[in-house]
Amino acid sequence: MPEEVEKSKxxxxxxxxxxxxxxxxxxxxxxxxxxxxxxxxxxxxxDEQRVYLQAWQKKCYDAGLVGCDYPKDYGGGGKKGFQRIAxxxxxxxxxxxxxxxxxxxxxxxxxxxxxxxxxxxRYIKGILSxxxxxxxxxxxxxAGSDLAGARTFAEKKGDVWIINGHKVWTSLAHFASWMxxxxxxxxxxxxxxLTYFIVPIKSALGKGVTVRPLIKITGETGFNEVIxxxxxxxxxxxxxxxxxxxxxxxxxxxxxxxxxxxxxxSAGGAGGDSVGRSTDDLVALxxxxxxxxxxxxxxxxxxxxxxxxxxxxxxxxxxxxRARVPSLxxxxxxxxxxxxxxxxxxxxxxxxxxxxxxxxxxxxxxxDDNAPQGGQWPLAHMNSYGGTIAAGTSEIQRNILGERVLGxxxxx
Amino acid sequence: MAQPKDFGFGSEEQMIRASAKKFLDEHCxxxxxxxxxxxxxxxxxxxxxxWDETLWNKCVELGWTQLAVPEAAGGAGMKMVAIAALAExxxxxxxxxxxxSTFFATFVLRECGTDAAxxxxxxxxEGAPMTLAITNAGGSWNALDTDVEAKGDKLSxxxxxVQDARKVKFFVVSxxxxxxxxxxxxxxxGKGVSIKADRIVDLTRDQARVEFKDVAATALAPAGQxxxxxxxxxxxxxxxLAADLVGGAEWALQTxxxxxxxxxxxxxxxxxxxxxKHPLVNAMIAIDQAKSLVYNAACAIDTxxxxxxxxxxxxxxxxxxxxxxxxxxAVQLHGGIGFTWECDVHxxxxxxxxxxxxxxxxxxxxxxxAPMIVR
Numbered sequence: 001m002p003e004e005v006e007k008s009k010x011x012x013x014x015x016x017x018x019x020x021x022x023x024x025x026x027x028x029x030x031x032x033x034x035x036x037x038x039x040x041x042x043x044x045x046x047d048e049q050r051v052y053l054q055a056w057q058k059k060c061y062d063a064g065l066v067g068c069d070y071p072k073d074y075g076g077g078g079k080k081g082f083q084r085i086a087x088x089x090x091x092x093x094x095x096x097x098x099x100x101x102x103x104x105x106x107x108x109x110x111x112x113x114x115x116x117x118x119x120x121x122r123y124i125k126g127i128l129s130x131x132x133x134x135x136x137x138x139x140x141x142x143a144g145s146d147l148a149g150a151r152t153f154a155e156k157k158g159d160v161w162i163i164n165g166h167k168v169w170t171s172l173a174h175f176a177s178w179m180x181x182x183x184x185x186x187x188x189x190x191x192x193x194l195t196y197f198i199v200p201i202k203s204a205l206g207k208g209v210t211v212r213p214l215i216k217i218t219g220e221t222g223f224n225e226v227i228x229x230x231x232x233x234x235x236x237x238x239x240x241x242x243x244x245x246x247x248x249x250x251x252x253x254x255x256x257x258x259x260x261x262x263x264x265x266s267a268g269g270a271g272g273d274s275v276g277r278s279t280d281d282l283v284a285l286x287x288x289x290x291x292x293x294x295x296x297x298x299x300x301x302x303x304x305x306x307x308x309x310x311x312x313x314x315x316x317x318x319x320x321x322r323a324r325v326p327s328l329x330x331x332x333x334x335x336x337x338x339x340x341x342x343x344x345x346x347x348x349x350x351x352x353x354x355x356x357x358x359x360x361x362x363x364x365x366x367x368d369d370n371a372p373q374g375g376q377w378p379l380a381h382m383n384s385y386g387g388t389i390a391a392g393t394s395e396i397q398r399n400i401l402g403e404r405v406l407g408x409x410x411x412x
Numbered sequence: 413m414a415q416p417k418d419f420g421f422g423s424e425e426q427m428i429r430a431s432a433k434k435f436l437d438e439h440c441x442x443x444x445x446x447x448x449x450x451x452x453x454x455x456x457x458x459x460x461x462x463w464d465e466t467l468w469n470k471c472v473e474l475g476w477t478q479l480a481v482p483e484a485a486g487g488a489g490m491k492m493v494a495i496a497a498l499a500e501x502x503x504x505x506x507x508x509x510x511x512x513s514t515f516f517a518t519f520v521l522r523e524c525g526t527d528a529a530x531x532x533x534x535x536x537x538e539g540a541p542m543t544l545a546i547t548n549a550g551g552s553w554n555a556l557d558t559d560v561e562a563k564g565d566k567l568s569x570x571x572x573x574v575q576d577a578r579k580v581k582f583f584v585v586s587x588x589x590x591x592x593x594x595x596x597x598x599x600x601x602g603k604g605v606s607i608k609a610d611r612i613v614d615l616t617r618d619q620a621r622v623e624f625k626d627v628a629a630t631a632l633a634p635a636g637q638x639x640x641x642x643x644x645x646x647x648x649x650x651x652x653l654a655a656d657l658v659g660g661a662e663w664a665l666q667t668x669x670x671x672x673x674x675x676x677x678x679x680x681x682x683x684x685x686x687x688x689k690h691p692l693v694n695a696m697i698a699i700d701q702a703k704s705l706v707y708n709a710a711c712a713i714d715t716x717x718x719x720x721x722x723x724x725x726x727x728x729x730x731x732x733x734x735x736x737x738x739x740x741x742a743v744q745l746h747g748g749i750g751f752t753w754e755c756d757v758h759x760x761x762x763x764x765x766x767x768x769x770x771x772x773x774x775x776x777x778x779x780x781x782a783p784m785i786v787r
Contacts, residue, residue, distance in 0.1 A: 009417060283786055303782040304775070310785045311726045311778070315701030318708040322700075325418045327426050328707060335704075338697055399686065401693045406669045408683030408692070 010085065017068075017082050021089040024063050029095050030056055036366075039376070039383060041101040042171040043222035050133075050175050053099035057130030065090065066098070067128035070108070075125025102172055103127035103134030107180050110252045114196065114240040123178065123198065135176040135201065137167040137183075137226060138249070145396045147182070148190050148246060152228065154183040154197065161185075161238070163199060163208070163231040169390065173211045173224040176201045182249050185242055194245030198237040201226070208232065218382045219366075256340070256391045279310040282350065286357050289372065296357045305353050312346055334405050341397035344387030351381035419711040421493050428479070428490070429497035435474060436505040439467055442756050449508055449615040453753045459609050461578040461618035463508040468579075472539035476511055480518040480648075485533040492648060492710035496655040500706070503659025506763045508616040510541035510576035515652055517542035517584045519645035524595060524633040532582070532597050532632060541579055545571035545598075545622050546586040546642060553772050555586070555593070555642035560624055562587035562594055565631060567624040575770070577607050577620035584632065585624070586642065592635035595642070602627050614766035615759055646771070647724035651709040653770055654724070654731035658703045660764045661735040664742035665695050667757065671746055682745070691741045698734035705730045722784050729777035735764040 010018055033052050044050055060066050065086040070076020098104060108127045111119055126132030143149040152165025163183060173179065179199050186193035201209055208231030213221040240248050283306060286297035296302045319342075322328050323335040354377035355362035362378055364371035388394045402408045449462040471477070480495055481487020495515060502511060518536055521529045536542060548559045549572045560569035567587050574583070583598045583605075598605060604627040610619045633641045669692055672683030682688045709723040739761040743750040750757050772780075 279785065286786065297786050300782075303786045304778050306786050307778040307781045310781070311705070311730055312701070314708070314723070314726055315705050315730055318704035319700055321417060322419070322704040322707060325421060328419065328421055328703075334696070335700055338700065342697055342701075395686070395690075398690045398693045401696065402683065402689035406683075406689075406692060406696065408669060408672055408689050409681045411684055411686055411689060 011081075014081055014085055017079075018085045018089060021065060021086050022093075024065070025089055025093045025095060028059060028063070029093060036374075037096060038220065038222065039380060041097050041099050042386070043216075043218075043220045043383070044099055044172065044175070045221055050099065053096060054130050054133070056096050057098040057100060060090075060098070061129040066104070066130075067108070067124070070112070070124060070128065074112070074120045075128050098130060099172075099175075100127060100130040100133050102136050102180075103130075103132070103178075106136055106252045106255050107134040107178075109255045110180055110196075110239065110248060111198070113251050114244075114248045115198075116236070118236065119198065119239070126177070132177040133172055133175045135170050135173040135179045135224075135226075136252070137170060137179045137181040137199070138252075139169045140166055141168055145393050147249065147392075148194065150182050150184055150194065152181070152183045154185045154195055154233075156185065156235075156242075159235050161197065161233045161235065163197070163228040163233055165228050167226045167228075168214065169223050170211075170226045171223040173201060173226050174213060174221075177203070179226070180239075180252065182245055184245075191246045192243045194249070195242050196239040196245040196248035197233055198239065199228075199231065199233050204231055216382075217385070218379055253391065277347065277350070279306060279313050279350075282306050282309060282353055282357065285354055285372065285377070289357050289359065289361070291357070291359060296359075302357055305356065309346075309350050309353060312349070316342060316346060331405060337401055337405055338397075340391060341394055341401070344384065345394060348381070348384035348388055351377060351384050355381055415708070415711045415715050419493050419707045420491055420714055421497070421707065425491065425494040425497055428494045429501060431474065432476075432498050432501040435470070436501055436507055439464075439470070440505045440507045442759075445506055445508075445616075445759065446756055450753065450756075450759060455611075459611055461576075461609070462615060463510075463579055463618075465579075468509055468511075468541065469539070471509065471511060477514055477518075477539055477541075478537045480515050480522070481533045481537050482522055485522070485530050486537050487533065492651060492713040493707060495648070495652055496706055496710040499652045499655035500659040500662075500703075503656035503661075503763075503767075504663050506616045506660060506663070506760055510543060510579040512652060512656060513543035513576040513580065514541045516544050516575075516645070516649045517582075519648040519652075520544060520584055520595065520641055521632065523641040523644040524637070525641075526632060526634075528597065528630050529595075529632045532584075532630075535582065540581040541576070542582045542584060543574060543576050543580045544586075545574045545577075545583040547571060547573040549621075553776070555639040555646075558586045558588055558593060560585055560587040562589040562596065562629070562635065565596075565629055567596055567598065567627045567629045569624055571622045571624070573610075574620050574622045576618055577622055578609060578618050583622060585622075585629065586638050587629075589635045593638040594631060594635040595633040595638040596629035597632050598624065598627055598629045602629075604628075612766070614762045616763045617766060647709065647713050647720035650724040650728040650771055650777075651706060651713060653767055654702065654709070654727040655706045657731040657735035657764060657767045658699060658706055660760050660767065661695070661699045661702070661731070661738040664735075664738040664757065664760050664764070665692065665699060667760075668692060668695075668738075668742045668745050675747075688745055691745070695734070695738040695741055698730070698737055702727065702730035702734040722781065725777040725781050728771065729774040729781070732768040732774045732777070736768050739764040 035048055064077050068077035068079045068082035072078035108124050111123055140150055154161040154163050179201050181197045181199045184193050185195045208229055210227040211224050213224050215221050286302055289296040291299045319335050358372055361372050366375040399411050403410050478487040479490040483489035521533050548557045560567055581600055585596045585598050586593050604625040606623045608621045612619050672688050673681050675682050705727040709727040712720045712723045742757045743761055746757055749755045
């Protein structure tokens with residue numbers, strides 16, 4: 001959306017904050033590091049990447065650009081409608097992303113909605129500042145799309161819970177201090193047998209917690225498997241009541257799948273500067289690529305495919321806009337619940353078109369001197385499957401839409 | 413100029429839509445529609461324009477014909493988002509009437525800037541239905557392609573693919589003199605005008621070739637200005653058509669979802685099966701993007717005219733594809749009954765197909781968009 005439109009609804013206080021953000025970012029935008037930054041926080045692999053990104057998030061937090069709308073008691077700024085502005089300004093400025101994406105996007109809102117007062121005071125601030133990195137323990141080898149089939153078991157013994165089980169696809173676990181964990185306290189009921197916890201990772205390594213990297217199809221790591229063997233967790237780290245794990249998990253997923261801005265203040269976070277995210281990236285690539293000896297941008301097939309992506313991109317942008325105009329939405333959840341599905345499929349199609357434009361050069365990967373844009377396009381395309389699989393596959397998303405929005409019978 | 417965040421869709425626009433919905437639910441619900449247009453299925457049936465003229469008079473009383481007419485010409489001068497909302501309801505009810513054609517004529521007339529055009533707008537305000545006669549025998553949507561010649565104020569030649577030709581009182585005709593194209597007003601019952609009705613698939617519209625033999629016409633836009641007026645009106649035409657298609661697509665979606673909830677096979681309502689459920693979700697996704705693009709285009713016409721053509725072509729491309737897909741799945745997922753005349757789906761399937769190709773389908777729109785996007 002054009003900048004002017006974003007600005008047009010700012011209150012005087014918000015307009016002032018926007019000016020402040022713009023000025024602060026311009027003065028504090030970090031120099032490009034000497035090492036390669038990954039395309040998203042979920043591929044942060046090395047300590048030098050982590051240190052750089054953690055320092056950036058802390059700096060933004062100290063400047064008041066993260067957690068602006070969270071209550072002051074929990075380390076936030078206590079404002080209303082400021083985070084949106086900070087996020088827009090960060091995105092415009094193409095600054096590095098925030099590393100604590102899981103904490104910001106899912107941990108903080110879940111704790112805000114379901115945590116005890118003590119938990120909110122203890123944990124939210126560290127998420128916002130990025131000083132404590134968080135990960136999420138949902139999927140298991142036997143519970144992917146069927147998330148409620150989780151078998152990681154929590155057994156109550158006095159005031160503590162004993163956790164045993166195996167979580168997979170756990171992004172950032174190798175750096176995480178804490179995890180939000182969906183576990184099973186009872187086998188009596190699939191859904192009501194679930195309970196939700198905060199569990200320690202870093203401080204419990206070798207004492208009931210093992211983190212092992214999983215290697216993705218890109219060759220990068222960044223996500224892990226986490227094994228719990230008799231990990232002791234105090235009952236005070238339980239979120240909401242025993243048996244309410246599924247309800248809490250729905251709060252987390254609502255935020256993970258993009259419907260959250262409607263219900264919870266955003267904790268912060270903005271995109272980085274990687275390729276493969278917009279029509280403009282494709283146009284630039286097409287101009288610098290040859291197809292049958294001529295610029296790919298002059299090829300009518302490529303032109304048509306780029307225009308299809310442009311229409312899709314505009315459609316998604318206008319969907320976001322229309323979702324906020326109740327009189328133009330018959331069902332208020334119809335667009336928000338599509339967000340994760342259409343957003344990830346869009347990026348997959350966009351990155352694939354990048355490969356088509358590159359033609360044989362799409363074979364050239366990271367580290368090859370001749371690879372267009374350093375091999376970022378094949379990397380982006382392979383990574384796009386993380387989007388269409390994680391957080392409920394596209395197939396599960398279509399079930400959810402067919403059932404919750406269109407009201408058709410539940411598929412098994 | 414920037415667009416308002418809410419598309420400028422305010423209380424007045426909501427009222428227009430609500431009143432249109434109420435009117436159409438009562439007078440053009442699917443039972444009445446079926447009785448009106450689908451009585452005789454035989455391909456060789458009498459070729460007549462199926463519409464209810466008394467309903468047209470009610471539309472005029474509701475003020476529909478004035479909506480798009482500028483206040484300076486005695487109309488209501490409503491925003492395009494209001495017209496889009498009305499067109500969406502018309503599509504959702506597959507309303508057989510010359511209202512869309514009359515809007516298109518209005519959009520062109522208000523770009524002509526002549527007293528004659530202003531007078532013609534006055535006729536529309538009073539309730540005279542009009543349509544554009546601007547397409548050649550090859551079906552070209554290019555503003556300068558016409559098979560009609562102007563000699564002074566006399567027209568000769570044939571306009572093809574004229575929509576609602578047998579419902580209107582006037583034609584807005586594009587005609588060539590030398591290299592230039594002008595626009596002319598011709599009464600439908602004028603001397604030398606003959607209407608050769610096409611036999612068409614769509615039951616909710618009528619279409620014709622209109623022949624002009626030395627017909628006296630009133631110049632609306634002088635030679636050399638006609639193409640400009642048509643081009644300026646094009647975003648509004650495309651957006652209105654796209655809104656109609658989005659409405660028609662939504663009907664196909666909702667009707668098929670309803671059927672998928674009640675029709676049982678293998679012990680389950682068929683919506684239980686993902687081969688049924690997922691395509692319907694895909695149709696919903698396509699419709700939602702098309703609908704958002706329609707209101708964006710309408711709002712651009714109202715507030716950001718320099719972007720209007722781009723956004724209108726995006727809307728027409730997305731709506732054409734969404735309506736085509738939703739209608740296609742509606743027939744298929746209704747199964748055997750969907751293949752019959754008895755099932756109302758065919759009425760919307762045919763109307764949506766017709767609208768898909770008016771003023772260019774999705775690939776044609778994308779071809780025009782290419783130089784605006786791949787620059």
